[in-house]
Amino acid sequence: xxxxxxxxxxxxxxxxxxxxxxxxxxxxxxxxxxxxxxxxxxxxxxxxxxxxxxxxx
Amino acid sequence: xxxxxxxxxxxxxxxxxxxxxxxxxxxxxxxxxxxxxxxxxxxxxxxxxxxxxxxxxxxxxxxxxxxxxxxxxxxxxxxxxxxxxxxxxxxxxxxxxxxxxxxxxxxxxxxxxxxxxxxxxxxxxxxxxxxxxxxxxxxxxxxxxxxxxxxxxxxxxxxxxxxxxxxxxxxxxxxxxxxxxxxxxxxxxxxxxxxxxxxxxxxxxxxxxxxxxxxxxxxxxxxxxxxxxxxxxxxxxxxxxxxxxxxxxxxxxxxxxxxxxxxxxxxxxxxxxxxxxxxxxxxxxxxxxxxxxxxxxxxxxxxxxxxxxxxxxxxxxxxxxxxxxxxxxxxxxxxxxxxxxxxxxxxxxxxxxxxxxxxxxxxxxxxxxxxxxxxxxxxxxxxxxxxxxxxxxxxxxxxxxxxxxxxxxxxxxxxxxxxxxxxxxxxxxxxxxxxxxxxxxxxxxxxxxxxxxxxxxxxxxxxxxxxxxxxxxxxxxxxxxxxxxxxxxxxxxxxxxxxxxxxxxxxxxxxxxxxxxxxxxxxxxxxxxxxxxxxxxxxxxxxxxxxxxxxxxxxxxxxxxxxxxxxxxxxxxxxxxxxxxxxxxxxxxxxxxxxxxxxxxxxxxxxxxxxxxxxxxxxxxxxxxxxxxxxxxxxxxxxxxxxxxxxxxxxxxxxxxxxxxxxxxxxxxxxxxxxxxxxx
Numbered sequence: 127x128x129x130x131x132x133x134x135x136x137x138x139x140x141x142x143x144x145x146x147x148x149x150x151x152x153x154x155x156x157x158x159x160x161x162x163x164x165x166x167x168x169x170x171x172x173x174x175x176x177x178x179x180x181x182x183x
Numbered sequence: 184x185x186x187x188x189x190x191x192x193x194x195x196x197x198x199x200x201x202x203x204x205x206x207x208x209x210x211x212x213x214x215x216x217x218x219x220x221x222x223x224x225x226x227x228x229x230x231x232x233x234x235x236x237x238x239x240x241x242x243x244x245x246x247x248x249x250x251x252x253x254x255x256x257x258x259x260x261x262x263x264x265x266x267x268x269x270x271x272x273x274x275x276x277x278x279x280x281x282x283x284x285x286x287x288x289x290x291x292x293x294x295x296x297x298x299x300x301x302x303x304x305x306x307x308x309x310x311x312x313x314x315x316x317x318x319x320x321x322x323x324x325x326x327x328x329x330x331x332x333x334x335x336x337x338x339x340x341x342x343x344x345x346x347x348x349x350x351x352x353x354x355x356x357x358x359x360x361x362x363x364x365x366x367x368x369x370x371x372x373x374x375x376x377x378x379x380x381x382x383x384x385x386x387x388x389x390x391x392x393x394x395x396x397x398x399x400x401x402x403x404x405x406x407x408x409x410x411x412x413x414x415x416x417x418x419x420x421x422x423x424x425x426x427x428x429x430x431x432x433x434x435x436x437x438x439x440x441x442x443x444x445x446x447x448x449x450x451x452x453x454x455x456x457x458x459x460x461x462x463x464x465x466x467x468x469x470x471x472x473x474x475x476x477x478x479x480x481x482x483x484x485x486x487x488x489x490x491x492x493x494x495x496x497x498x499x500x501x502x503x504x505x506x507x508x509x510x511x512x513x514x515x516x517x518x519x520x521x522x523x524x525x526x527x528x529x530x531x532x533x534x535x536x537x538x539x540x541x542x543x544x545x546x547x548x549x550x551x552x553x554x555x556x557x558x559x560x561x562x563x564x565x566x567x568x569x570x571x572x573x574x575x576x577x578x579x580x581x582x583x584x585x586x587x588x589x590x591x592x593x594x595x596x597x598x599x600x601x602x603x604x605x606x607x608x609x610x611x612x613x614x615x616x617x618x619x620x621x622x623x624x625x626x627x628x629x630x631x632x633x634x635x636x637x638x639x640x641x642x643x644x645x646x647x648x649x650x651x652x653x654x655x656x657x658x659x660x661x662x663x664x665x666x667x668x669x670x671x672x673x674x675x676x677x678x679x680x681x682x683x684x685x686x687x688x689x690x691x692x693x694x695x696x697x698x699x700x701x702x703x704x705x706x707x708x709x710x711x712x713x714x715x716x717x718x719x720x721x722x723x724x725x726x727x728x729x730x731x732x733x734x735x736x737x738x739x740x741x742x743x744x745x746x747x748x749x750x751x752x753x754x755x756x757x758x759x760x761x762x763x764x765x766x767x768x769x770x771x772x773x774x775x776x777x778x779x780x781x782x783x784x785x786x787x788x789x790x791x792x793x794x795x796x797x798x799x800x801x802x803x804x805x806x807x808x809x810x811x812x813x814x815x816x817x818x819x820x821x822x823x824x825x826x827x828x829x830x831x832x833x834x835x836x837x838x839x840x841x842x843x844x845x846x847x848x849x850x851x852x853x854x855x856x857x858x859x860x861x862x863x
Contacts, residue, residue, distance in 0.1 A: 140273030166398035
């Protein structure tokens, strides 16, 4: 049961990481902001200044 | 479990692997069940991971669980972050899995199911997985440096600059060819075009929802976007039957190409949150779900492969693309066996997330095995079709004839019986007017996938829905690659131009954004335009060019990897990267030579230009002649650039091995990890 719970937890973490939900949560924590339209805009401003993630063929 | 029992289990797996590979390789005459391919692949991957990757990890790379990774040492909550290995695995797999492992195997199926299958298995286990694994580890040991930075540091400035130029050139060709695959899948298909067109307002809606209604709730909005896309697929059938709306969405190749070029330019200059990111989320959501469903579908349905092990086209006369089995099978299938592009991802985001060196094995080697399994699924999807149907879909009109009667007569004469009525019935079943001359691999894959899905879910009544779901699935993530690839190339060009005029290097300065986006879009747009105007369907010229470019990038990556292994005083074990490198050099240089100089005008660019020049001179033929000469020049340039990197690397190896040069790796200094203590 614990193994199954761990597997589900890791799966959810992986999905949240792939879909940038974890990155946004970390951004909020790092900048001491609460989730809002302005915070999300700031999150994307920061991301746009970085080199974009390549996607393979 | 004791050692003896494990030995027995692995021995059994080896026996099953051998038996399955023998069945797949020597079975002739009767059709074979797809499960044999699945069993052979699963056992080969298991053995490769358990023994070969372990050998590389222990004896060559000497992975050190006590050495702190950049994710730990440089953790900043942004780029560098200690992450669970399975989370990194999912993240890495989502980045490397694209349309390549789906389209390449479908095209290579013209040789039969066997050449592609064997190359996918051997290529992945001995080359592709090794490349991804070692480049990931070397990047981890260099604070997450990129391939071009490592090339510059380890093989010298010339190698670094050439590698940089090669990456941009390869990106341009890659984007052109994947755009051509979408154009060929959507041309004259009002249902498909409507569905894909609808993904743009759906992505914009998702962007606004994420920004203004539920900030950051990406999974929620992706599920909503997916439901809307499914609605668009379902609604597409009414559009295709509407006398008023069907003509609006029935587009020929040229207008579709223009629409895609304009779209990619817009996606490159618009804010990421508005279009690119939501489309990426939607695409990833559909991609991961569909790949999983296809795997389950193949096991449940375990369809029969109707394609023979080998076809007559191993002699190089194939209608899908011209060229003999060697070297063309090996450049047609890149991503499922070895893909140079993966080295950019293995030295991009992934190394900054790795918590321990030992985890590079499962992430680098393991994720590539998963990608290779996707390629095996694609070859199964193509080979479940009757060969006559496969060739009817994938052959350009310039080869088999303009009419249904002419095409089916030509294909039946090749020994693959098919009738115009069969094709009409199939087109009707999938909701298309015709399936002839749908080159590019995507439509054939979609028909195969719809065939598998409809047998397990819904029956033939929903074949059309599954077909358009498959077309949407491929087109969606190809368009995501166009968005992201154009943006990546734009950043690289801005980096370079910033050395000439500083403001051009500012990634937020709009004149620079527009100029560099135009440069990139014009670059791949030109090749796309050339492809849609090509009487042989474009894929014949552009897919081999893409395969050569991708494998040449893998050559660069393996040069860097071999140099580092020699510098690590492991020259005796350098064969793990040196042998794949030699193989790729032989394959890509031979293929390039054929594409430039082969006297057969269907293969050689220059001979095709010569044949065209000896005919009547019109504006269209002049353009075709120029395009063929341009393709020859581009192939030659790529070859020259990679030859420079190769020569530079060999010079380094000789200097180090002869003692003329100190073997000094440029790794970040050793720092002991604190993660173990924290966990304790």
